[in-house]
Amino acid sequence: MKITSRELTDIFQKHVENLFPNKELKPVEITIATNENFGDYQCNFAMVNSKIIGDNPRKIAEKIKNNFPYGEVVEKLEVAGPGFINIFLTDKYISNSIKNIGESYDFSFLNRKGKIIVDFSCPNIAKRMHIGHLRSTIIGESICRIYRYLGYDVVGDNHLGDWGTQFGKLIVGYRNWLNKEAYEKNPIEELERVYVKFSEEAEKDPSLEDLARAELKKVQDGEEENIKLWKEFITESMKEYNKLYKRLDVHFDTYYGESFYNDMMADVVKELVDKKIAVDDEGAKVVFFDEKDNLFPCIIQKKDGAYLYSTSDIATVKFRKNTYDVNRMIYLTDARQQDHFKQVFKITDMLGWNIEKYHIWFGIIRFADGILSTRKGNVIKLEELLDEAHNRAYDVVNEKNPNLSEEEKQNIAEVVGVSSVKYADLSQNKQSDILFEWDKMLSFEGNTAPYLLYTYARIQSILRKVAEQNIDLNEDIEIKTENKFEKSLATYLLAFPISVLKAAETFKPNLIADYLYELSKKLNSFYNNCPILNQDTDTLKSRALLIKKTGEILKDGLKLLGIPVLNKM
Numbered sequence: 001m002k003i004t005s006r007e008l009t010d011i012f013q014k015h016v017e018n019l020f021p022n023k024e025l026k027p028v029e030i031t032i033a034t035n036e037n038f039g040d041y042q043c044n045f046a047m048v049n050s051k052i053i054g055d056n057p058r059k060i061a062e063k064i065k066n067n068f069p070y071g072e073v074v075e076k077l078e079v080a081g082p083g084f085i086n087i088f089l090t091d092k093y094i095s096n097s098i099k100n101i102g103e104s105y106d107f108s109f110l111n112r113k114g115k116i117i118v119d120f121s122c123p124n125i126a127k128r129m130h131i132g133h134l135r136s137t138i139i140g141e142s143i144c145r146i147y148r149y150l151g152y153d154v155v156g157d158n159h160l161g162d163w164g165t166q167f168g169k170l171i172v173g174y175r176n177w178l179n180k181e182a183y184e185k186n187p188i189e190e191l192e193r194v195y196v197k198f199s200e201e202a203e204k205d206p207s208l209e210d211l212a213r214a215e216l217k218k219v220q221d222g223e224e225e226n227i228k229l230w231k232e233f234i235t236e237s238m239k240e241y242n243k244l245y246k247r248l249d250v251h252f253d254t255y256y257g258e259s260f261y262n263d264m265m266a267d268v269v270k271e272l273v274d275k276k277i278a279v280d281d282e283g284a285k286v287v288f289f290d291e292k293d294n295l296f297p298c299i300i301q302k303k304d305g306a307y308l309y310s311t312s313d314i315a316t317v318k319f320r321k322n323t324y325d326v327n328r329m330i331y332l333t334d335a336r337q338q339d340h341f342k343q344v345f346k347i348t349d350m351l352g353w354n355i356e357k358y359h360i361w362f363g364i365i366r367f368a369d370g371i372l373s374t375r376k377g378n379v380i381k382l383e384e385l386l387d388e389a390h391n392r393a394y395d396v397v398n399e400k401n402p403n404l405s406e407e408e409k410q411n412i413a414e415v416v417g418v419s420s421v422k423y424a425d426l427s428q429n430k431q432s433d434i435l436f437e438w439d440k441m442l443s444f445e446g447n448t449a450p451y452l453l454y455t456y457a458r459i460q461s462i463l464r465k466v467a468e469q470n471i472d473l474n475e476d477i478e479i480k481t482e483n484k485f486e487k488s489l490a491t492y493l494l495a496f497p498i499s500v501l502k503a504a505e506t507f508k509p510n511l512i513a514d515y516l517y518e519l520s521k522k523l524n525s526f527y528n529n530c531p532i533l534n535q536d537t538d539t540l541k542s543r544a545l546l547i548k549k550t551g552e553i554l555k556d557g558l559k560l561l562g563i564p565v566l567n568k569m
């Protein structure tokens with residue numbers, strides 16, 4: 001189905017081209033009305049084009065209004081202020097559009113050629129994920145879902161940190177101090193422990209550092225025993241990460257880690273040197289930037305021949321460019337990697353690799369007092385975080401609805417708990433630091449997951465009652481928008497695809513969260529003012545269908561945030 005604002009744009013565009021022929025007009029832009037008393041949509045064409053047309057904006061607006069092709073879609077226009085045009089849709093159009101919700105939207109105007117590569121999550125093997133990885137995972141998954149919804153071909157790549165100097169130390173630690181039992185129970189924690197142990201021991205006995213270097217060299221040279229251990233670390237770590245991914249309902253298409261690019265780095269350095277982009281600086285290979293770029297020089301190969309994080313990311317861009325028809329690449333990490341990506345992007349531009357790239361960064365999550373014991377800065381156990389969310393959600397559900405079965409309570413607690421954590425992350429502007437507070441996250445009021453989930457469950461509960469009265473909502477039903485609550489909810493439903501488009505364009509899932517929150521508020525005030533049951537049949541059917549469609553949009557929108565719905569709560 002056509003998106004309402006696009007449909008209006010087409011009608012307006014044709015109309016103004018007829019009215020003002022042979023002018024280099026700026027294109028029509030239609031936006032949702034900022035105040036619902038002033039129509040459903042609005043257009044600022046007259047103001048934007050007044051110089052080009054050579055008349056004052058109000059007059060232009062009047063002219064557009066007086067000759068407008070009213071009919072199926074537009075009921076009336078009003079000129080306001082300095083030349084705004086307020087647009088009122090016909091009831092018939094609103095009713096039909098609502099009925100069509102569920103058909104896929106027409107997003108064919110987007111440039112969807114090629115693949116969108118989303119580089120997200122990317123934990124470092126043998127280490128616990130930190131909050132930055134959690135945010136990358138949650139926001140990255142949502143970005144993948146949003147782009148897929150728009151019909152893009154998305155490749156979600158978990159660019160694991162599976163290569164680097166830590167492996168030599170880990171191998172020494174593993175062979176000397178591993179506690180097998182602890183390792184079997186929780187491999188990452190035990191590997192972290194032996195890693196720390198290594199540092200402590202190496203302080204006393206510096207020869208351990210040489211030993212670690214030798215072990216690392218063996219990994220790099222492909223020596224069998226050490227490669228086996230390195231692979232084991234990856235397998236064991238992945239088992240742990242996968243538990244979390246499963247719980248968060250997060251999926252990847254590829255898992256090329258940093259190690260995959262190892263063999264490609266020599267070529268990349270050669271290309272940079274051949275093209276004189278990198279130069280020799282006391283034995284190291286370094287890229288210097290223009291002063292205007294305001295970037296530190298970037299080392300791509302150290303004096304001892306070792307490659308760096310940047311080198312591996314440059315090789316990654318090259319591989320993706322040569323492997324896929326790339327539409328754009330999106331990276332998600334915390335704010336600390338901004339300079340890294342600026343350097344990498346600049347270097348790949350200097351190489352003439354023409355690819356659209358975006359680094360989406362975000363601020364940190366802070367924890368309100370007592371929310372969890374944080375250890376070593378922001379390294380927390382994510383599993384503990386989710387368990388805590390589950391347990392607290394359980395208490396809330398138990399209090400609200402004590403009659404549910406134990407199994408139901410547990411299921412609901414898991415969905416509400418995990419969703420609350422996700423939603424607290426996704427609903428905020430990602431670049432600001434956010435504060436996690438259980439009471440707020442799990443509240444049934446305000447912009448929270450429980451509020452949205454509850455709104456959805458409430459809709460389903462009413463629909464069950466409607467169904468008990470043998471009312472079939474699949475019949476041809478006319479949706480009435482006679483009072484302002486019906487009207488406001490109905491027109492807002494039509495704006496859903498626009499919020500998805502905006503979220504994709506700006507990489508901000510919180511715009512969808514905002515939309516869903518606003519929609520839920522409208523649904524609830526509609527419900528409080530417009531009884532659904534015990535009405536004449538036409539009204540009942542109309543209102544029931546309206547909330548059913550609201551439920552469908554809520555479900556689709558939450559799915560884009562990675563949140564499933566509940567029929568009962």
Ligand code: ARG
Pocket residue numbers: 119122123124159160161313316331332333
């Ligand atoms: N493993 C890295 C870290 O934890 C993040 C990798 C992000 N992706 C990339 N292509 N550099 O800091």
